[in-house]
Amino acid sequence: MEVIGNLLQGFGVALQPMNLLFCFVGVFVGTLIGVLPGIGPLGAIALLLPSTFYIPPESALIMLAGIYYGAMYGGSTTSILVNIPGEAASVVTCIDGHQMAKQGRAGAALGIAAFGSFIGGSITVFLLALLAPPLARLALTFGPPEYFSLMVLGLCILVYLANGPISKALVMAALGIVLGIVGTDTISGRSRFTFGFFELDDGIGIIPVVMGLFGVSEVLLNVEKNMERSIAAVKLKGLLPTRQDWKESLGPIFRGTFLGFFLGILPGGGAILSSFASYAMEKKLSPRPEAFGRGAIAGVAGPETANNAATGGAFIPLLTIGIPTNAVMALMLGALVIHGLQPGPLIMKEQPALFWGTIASMYLGNGMLLLLNLPFIGLWVQILKVRYTLLFPYILLFCLIGVFGVNYSLLDTWLMLGFGVFGYLLRKLDYEMAPLVLAMILGPLFENALRQSLIIFNGNPLVFFTRPISGAFLAGALLLLLSNLLPWMRSRKKYLADND
Amino acid sequence: MKRGDGWLGAFWIALGGYVVFSGFRLGFGSFASPGPGFIAVFAGALLVLFAAGLLASSMARRRPAPPGPFWEEPGAARRVLLTLAGPVGFTLLLNHLGFFLCTLLLLIYLFRAIHPHRWRLTLLLAVSSALACLVVFQYLLQVQFPGGLLEVHRLKGWLF
Numbered sequence: 001m002e003v004i005g006n007l008l009q010g011f012g013v014a015l016q017p018m019n020l021l022f023c024f025v026g027v028f029v030g031t032l033i034g035v036l037p038g039i040g041p042l043g044a045i046a047l048l049l050p051s052t053f054y055i056p057p058e059s060a061l062i063m064l065a066g067i068y069y070g071a072m073y074g075g076s077t078t079s080i081l082v083n084i085p086g087e088a089a090s091v092v093t094c095i096d097g098h099q100m101a102k103q104g105r106a107g108a109a110l111g112i113a114a115f116g117s118f119i120g121g122s123i124t125v126f127l128l129a130l131l132a133p134p135l136a137r138l139a140l141t142f143g144p145p146e147y148f149s150l151m152v153l154g155l156c157i158l159v160y161l162a163n164g165p166i167s168k169a170l171v172m173a174a175l176g177i178v179l180g181i182v183g184t185d186t187i188s189g190r191s192r193f194t195f196g197f198f199e200l201d202d203g204i205g206i207i208p209v210v211m212g213l214f215g216v217s218e219v220l221l222n223v224e225k226n227m228e229r230s231i232a233a234v235k236l237k238g239l240l241p242t243r244q245d246w247k248e249s250l251g252p253i254f255r256g257t258f259l260g261f262f263l264g265i266l267p268g269g270g271a272i273l274s275s276f277a278s279y280a281m282e283k284k285l286s287p288r289p290e291a292f293g294r295g296a297i298a299g300v301a302g303p304e305t306a307n308n309a310a311t312g313g314a315f316i317p318l319l320t321i322g323i324p325t326n327a328v329m330a331l332m333l334g335a336l337v338i339h340g341l342q343p344g345p346l347i348m349k350e351q352p353a354l355f356w357g358t359i360a361s362m363y364l365g366n367g368m369l370l371l372l373n374l375p376f377i378g379l380w381v382q383i384l385k386v387r388y389t390l391l392f393p394y395i396l397l398f399c400l401i402g403v404f405g406v407n408y409s410l411l412d413t414w415l416m417l418g419f420g421v422f423g424y425l426l427r428k429l430d431y432e433m434a435p436l437v438l439a440m441i442l443g444p445l446f447e448n449a450l451r452q453s454l455i456i457f458n459g460n461p462l463v464f465f466t467r468p469i470s471g472a473f474l475a476g477a478l479l480l481l482l483s484n485l486l487p488w489m490r491s492r493k494k495y496l497a498d499n500d
Numbered sequence: 501m502k503r504g505d506g507w508l509g510a511f512w513i514a515l516g517g518y519v520v521f522s523g524f525r526l527g528f529g530s531f532a533s534p535g536p537g538f539i540a541v542f543a544g545a546l547l548v549l550f551a552a553g554l555l556a557s558s559m560a561r562r563r564p565a566p567p568g569p570f571w572e573e574p575g576a577a578r579r580v581l582l583t584l585a586g587p588v589g590f591t592l593l594l595n596h597l598g599f600f601l602c603t604l605l606l607l608i609y610l611f612r613a614i615h616p617h618r619w620r621l622t623l624l625l626a627v628s629s630a631l632a633c634l635v636v637f638q639y640l641l642q643v644q645f646p647g648g649l650l651e652v653h654r655l656k657g658w659l660f
Contacts, residue, residue, distance in 0.1 A: 051641060054641065054642075165554075167550060167553050167554040167557060168554060170546075170550040170553075170554075171512055171547065171550045171551055171554060174516070174543055174546040174547040174550055175512075175515075175547060177539070177543040177546070178515075178516075178519050178540070178543045178544065178547060181539060181540050181543060185526075185536035187536070188527070188535065188536045190526060190527075190536045192522075192526055192536060192537075192540065193519075193522065193540075216587070219583065220580050220583060220584065223579045223580060223583045223614055224571065224573060224576040224579060224580055225573060225576075389611075389614065389615040389617065390611070390617070390625070392583070392610070393586070393606070393607050393610035393611055394607075394629070396583075396586060396587050396606075396610065397603060397606060397607065397629075397633070399587075400587055400590055400591070400606075401633065401637055401643070404594070404643075404645070405637065405641075405643045408644055410591060410594065410595070413587075413591045413594075414591060417584070417587055417588060417591065420584075421584065424580070425504075426508075428570065429504055429505060429508060443539075443543075446539075447539040450534070450539065451534045451538065451539075454531055454532065454534055455532070455533065455534070458532050459530060459531030459532030459533070460531075461531065
């Protein structure tokens with residue numbers, strides 16, 4: 001009953017005309033950036049973050065959340081029609097979605113992706129409302145050692161799941177912590193690594209870093225290549241899936257919902273991991289695994305549902321514990337902090353309108369997305385035809401405007417360009433940027449939790465291992481890192497045996 | 501191993517070493533009372549450790565593949581540098597020329613320099629977009645961009 005009451009309160013907030021408008025703007029922009037390859041949800045949220053200074057915090061969060069799950073919807077369109085994922089979580093949709101398009105079934109693929117996302121997103125809203133209050137109560141029992149260990153676990157999961165070599169992901173995470181140190185020490189008041197720039201006393205802003213690493217570097221990577229792309233000659237008819245399509249998709253949709261939601265909660269997890277895990281699971285469970293890769297509708301329905309469900313799950317740790325689990329959530333944290341709010345177990349009591357309003361808006365946003373993505377699919381296909389050579393000047397311009405508009409500081413613009421070049425070079429060398437961004441945002445929280453724990457427990461580092469919850473988090477982190485060493489140890493043993 | 505991996509590994513080690521050194525200079529404190537440099541020492545040490553691991557693993561490969569070219573497509577480096585010159589110029593000139601002129605010049609440059617579009621399309625898009633940005637960001641969202649050459653008081657100074 002409590003959940004229903006809370007949700008009704010949330011709908012009261014989300015249905016206010018201004019919040020409905022911001023929800024629509026969010027899902028529209030999200031779909032747009034999902035459709036257009038070259039700028040992901042992270043870049044788009046960073047771009048729109050400065051504009052949220054002028055609106056109430058609940059409207060800001062509703063809009064930013066809309067961008068996140070809207071991008072998941074939009075990303076499937078490019079995957080299916082062009083075989084280019086609009087954003088990383090739709091990579092797996094290319095495999096069967098584009099095959100379906102080539103067989104003249106683009107409409108069914110787009111339709112099931114939209115319906116799956118809607119079903120997944122809607123069920124997730126209720127799971128979120130159901131699980132958030134008990135998790136927030138649990139989080140109230142956390143002390144600084146638990147927070148510290150949870151952040152270590154989150155970073156280890158992100159490093160473990162990195163696409164590139166794990167050693168490079170570890171370097172990026174360590175570099176992120178170093179960047180997070182820049183600024184004034186909150187305890188002693190001393191400036192650290194500011195090199196005389198007073199603008200850096202508050203630390204390096206997350207917006208120039210994210211815009212540089214994800215916006216500018218993405219443009220540089222794209223202009224390097226041939227920028228022309230062609231849309232597959234597909235017929236967009238029959239967007240409503242047939243009875244057989246539904247029969248084959250219902251199982252993947254429901255499995256994808258729960259899998260996506262729970263993987264979304266995990267620190268370091270999120271939409272990308274969920275879509276890949278769902279695809280692997282459906283292939284394994286399918287009576288016809290050979291059909292996967294040749295246009296199996298289950299290979300579209302499962303991952304597309306899972307990546308949308310994961311966006312909802314990812315809000316749980318942010319809103320209940322105050323810890324972002326991925327880089328997008330880290331920007332959401334930044335948006336809340338800009339409005340003077342500190343996400344955590346108390347936000348539900350102190351800011352019920354914000355908390356429940358955001359959750360309810362996700363349900364409304366999913367409905368809007370269904371309307372935006374099915375009847376207006378032709379419009380998105382037309383947008384897809386915009387040449388990248390016409391698009392990238394605007395991406396760069398909006399990055400410049402977005403960064404300058406936050407603090408009116410040219411130093412921020414230079415920082416963004418510097419991080420853009422830095423990100424471009426590192427991405428060419430197979431370094432992944434997500435561990436750096438997450439570590440940079442968690443850095444100050446991580447440092448505070450570590451120092452507080454040591455001060456409270458008289459400098460005893462064993463406290464992190466002896467407290468049960470903290471010890472369990474650290475054991476999990478250690479297991480993850482060790483599991484990554486196993487293949488290396490096996491190959492080394494074989495090499496030594498061969499040489500003997 | 502990719503071209504540049506070795507140099508970058510050495511750079512990370514040097515950077516990590518600098519962070520450790522600076523951490524001690526800021527004040528390590530003690531475990532019971534950590535100072536402002538406490539976390540820097542550990543973060544720098546981790547950077548050195550991970551970078552050394554990366555360097556060692558890439559050097560210890562039994563048959564390292566020859567590193568591929570950094571830029572695979574012809575003209576890639578030129579396109580990247582030309583693209584980068586646009587926002588660099590925007591940042592350098594923003595205070596002098598102002599938001600409107602900088603936006604206009606940036607768009608004209610980017611539409612023409614890398615994959616040249618026809619002048620008519622370039623000018624149409626650049627002028628309309630610069631005007632739209634001026635209205636949306638400066639007048640509607642009240643973002644305080646430098647006026648530069650087109651600032652009203654400067655124009656008045658020139659005219660009267």
